[in-house]
Amino acid sequence: MSLQKWERMFEQKAVKLHGHNWTIMFDDSIVPHKPAGEWFQYIRGAFAKFRCSACNRTWGSSRVLVVFEFHYQRGAKSGTVKARRFRQECKTCEETEMEEPQFDSENIGVMLEKLVEKIRIRCYKEKTGNRKRFRPLDWSEGPHESSHCEACKKGVCRETN
Template identity: 50%
Template structure:
């Protein structure tokens, strides 16, 4: 999370002199924002590692949920982030594991988040941006819906509910 906070601080420094904070919050739910809060969901590429068998796997279907709000009178804003987990398909007692993102993909996600904040909290026009997330290597096999926390919540881009 330290890397996320550092990238976020660098990008949030230019937000109209307001102080913004980023916090990890696994209790936020898609489609359930508090009054005055906004939501942004981003799909990304990440790596996972099973804490039981040590197997690792890549996924290009990792959902990241952001809830954000600005208190203009206090000149501050808050972003809550939830990184949806996956579990190992080989271990019967597998735990949901945290994704590991590259610095470049964190930077792109935070850049896109800043665009949403500028539009929704500061009334700015959408910028022209063509920067996308990257991943190296091949990903073989189907998306494991039964092992994807975002699929189980119905928000994964690979979920049948979409």
């Protein structure tokens, strides 16, 4: 899904953050469990679909890792969120590229809602009291193809830990 869709949805979820401006962007340089400087990190697994750019094969995975980093700049009364969506490759093509995950709007909404909750706790010191667990839509209990998962290859997938 395009960055514009993520931006619109994030803006809707973050509108209640004390009237401050928050932006979201994709950043493939984020390293899980190693936030930059004064940034906070939130890691989430979610369901996404993939399409091979070589053979057009499609598949779904409920174990797609998304890492968010966020930072609030008090003086500017603004914040930045960076997101890394880990990719997967086709298991039937010999030489294939890592494909970008395609999340449906509802799963993006759930991830962003939980992200905004983390921002409220970490950056604004709010006590949200929200302990509701979200289960991704289109949940699948199928096998995880570790040899085709970018997060597994980098040693950061929850399946390999």
